[in-house]
Amino acid sequence: MTDAVIQVTDLQKSFTGKKGARTAVLKGVYFEVRRGEIFALLGSNGAGKTTTVRILSTVLKADGGSAQVCGYDVARQADKVRERISLTGQFAAVDGMLTGRENLLLIARLRGVADPANLADGLLERFGLAGAAHRRADTYSGGMTRRLDIAMSLVGSPTVLFLDEPTTGLDPEARLAVWQTARELADGGTTILLTTQYLEEAEQLAQRIAILHDGRIIANGTLGELEELLPPAKEEYVIRRPTLEEVFLAIINAQQGGVAGQGGTVWQGGAAEQGGTTRQSDAIRQDATARQDGATMQSSATRQNSAYPDRRAVL
Amino acid sequence: MKTLHDTGVLFGRLMRHILRSPDTIITVAITPIAIMLLFVFVLGGAIETEGSYVNYLVPGILLIAIASGIAYTALRLFADVKNGLFERFQSMPIKRTSLLWAHVLTSLVSNAVSMVLIILVALAIGFRPSAGVLAWLAVAGILVLFTLALTWLAVIAGLTARSAEGSSAFSYPLVFLPFISSAFVPTTTMPAAVRLFAENQPVTSIVNTLRSLLGSQPVGSDIAIALAWCVAITVVAYLCAMRAYRRLG
Structure with missing residues (x-):
């Protein structure tokens, strides 16, 4: 067993x-x-x-x-x-015709939950939807x-x-x-x-x-x-530029958080400036990894974050 | 009990849809009302019927409204299947039949509202039924049965369609059926072949029965044929719908 x-x-x-x-x-x-x-x-x-x-x-x-x-x-x-x-x-x-709260109430009633209203409000709060609770989900x-x-x-x-x-x-x-x-x-x-x-x-x-x-x-x-299962990794040193995703997250974090000194950070990834911007890119990367809960696993120096296609073919 | 509870909750959800898009009921009522006005005030003068033409016409108009109303049932069901809500419900401890019955009940209620709207307009333009309470109840019962029969057809379409247009397209021939029946003109004026079809298709017996009930006339054998059609279509469509439903999973 x-x-x-x-x-x-x-x-x-x-x-x-x-x-x-x-x-x-x-x-x-x-x-x-x-x-x-x-x-x-x-x-x-x-x-x-x-x-x-x-x-x-x-x-x-x-x-x-x-x-x-x-x-x-x-x-x-x-x-x-x-x-x-x-x-x-x-x-x-x-259900786009129902509000966020009504969607949760619907499922709660179908599942026979004891206090649907209380549960719905709790979930809305937890998922940052409390402000949109009474808006139709198709918005x-x-x-x-x-x-x-x-x-x-x-x-x-x-x-x-x-x-x-x-x-x-x-x-x-x-x-x-x-x-x-x-x-x-x-x-x-x-x-x-x-x-x-x-x-x-x-x-x-x-x-x-x-x-x-x-x-x-x-x-x-x-x-x-x-x-x-792979052949042993070979050690290689490559200067890793932050991915566009990390830049994106760092910038919007700075915008939202209003962190002093980072508000104006703009990534300028030209090769000539590589040395000068290392510190800056580190700051951006740290910020981005912090948002990923510190769990980024960089298992080899050459590994790069996969680029995400926004859309994919529907099955 | 669980089935009733689940059906009730899901029915409440769909009724909320209808209350939030009342156009689905109004659209369903408006075309038949327009046809009614057209026939009563433009074409009807040339049609010879016993009694007032609007009295003659109303039953057929009601059936046209039902035939177009159920297209929305197919569309709502198709949308649920398409956007994944149906799949979510299927993975939940909900009685399977509740999912379909909620749509069927919604169809019955929304079509009933359309019926009331059309009858009110008809009364305003001179519709004068002489039916008593019992006859009215019989009229309501037959309309419910007819709606039920066509709704199960709509369920098949909603479950099997590949596009939203496809899910409602099946209703076009049904909307057309009353035109080749006794709904607008007496079948005696039609050429033999057309007349043969008209007199033996379901709409004629249902229209004749409704007309007799509303005008306090004896219904004769028409009512038995009308009921047989309604029940037969309901049973066959229900079985096919259930088969399509099981195939979905």
Whole structure:
């Protein structure tokens, strides 16, 4: 008996294409997620991440294999599973015609929470939406919508939270806020299954990472274990320029915080000024890493933050 | 109990949608009202019917309104499926049937409001039904049954459509059906082939029944045929809708 909260064994699923041809999306997926950990399912578009999450959250039925969540079979004991999980899908599932508060009340009533109003107000406060509580959700920004979406998933305190590409399409600030929330939830004992196509996101958040490729898990382990699969790193010294993301965060932080001496900081990354701006870039980097909760793992000198495409092809 | 509770909560949500976009009810009522005005004041003078033409016309106008009203049901359902809310609900401990019944109830209520609006306008332009309370109840019952039948058709469309336009396009032929029935002109004036179709499609028996009830006339065998059509369409559409619903997951 392990302390696995999610157990996936030989999971298979295929879909019928337009011309009647069957396409196998999952070809025998195996993995386990332990209690209280953040587990990342990493893979490119079409690898089968969303299909896996939809099966585990009882929305979709598998063709073969089995999956247990909290000890209950997702196919045969779906009701038991549903009482213990929450799904935050790839696209924020909020009701745009309702206000933020009404969205939370709706979910609270459906989940039979004792004091829906109190819970809704608490969540609005916690996710920085108290000011927008009585505005219709279709007037929210992308980041606010995602925050509301995640807040709705927390109603009823689920044991397991599925986050399917939670930061796709979000700006860097909103992404950091989502990461922060995920960490807090995991610290509070919630088990999180995260899917992402961003390497950095898996690296930042997950205790263990599985790489899903072409319908199978091709690697599974901690970041350290996965790194050992690579040839030994060679040591190389490269002057690392701050990424545009770090610059962006540093500047808007300075703007918002009004920190003296940083308000006017503008990155001028010309090669000739490289020496002179090192200190400045350090300050910016520190500021940016502080916002990432000090958890940036620079595992090799040549590693660069992955550039985030703003949009991606829809599955 | 849980099913009732869940259906109630989800129904409340959808009614809030309607209250926040009352145009969906007004749009549904306005086209049939315009058709009614057109036929009563422009074309109707050339149509020979027993009694006043507006009395003759109202039942068909009500059916046209229902046929166009359910397009919004399909659209609302499609939107829920499309934007992921349905998926969220499906991953929650909610009774599965509640999700669909909430949409069906919303359709019944919003169509009932449209019916009342149209009847009020009809009364203003000279509609004078002689029906008593019982006959009115029968009229309401048949309208509810017809709405229910078409709503389950709308559920199929809403669950299976690939685009918002597609989800409501199925209602166009339904809106057109009353024109090839006894709703606007007596079927006796039609060429044989058209007449054969008109007299044997569901709208004619329903329109005739409503007309008889509103005018305090005996309904004859029409009411049995009308009820049979409504129940048959409801059952078949319900089964297909449930099948489409299970396929979604």
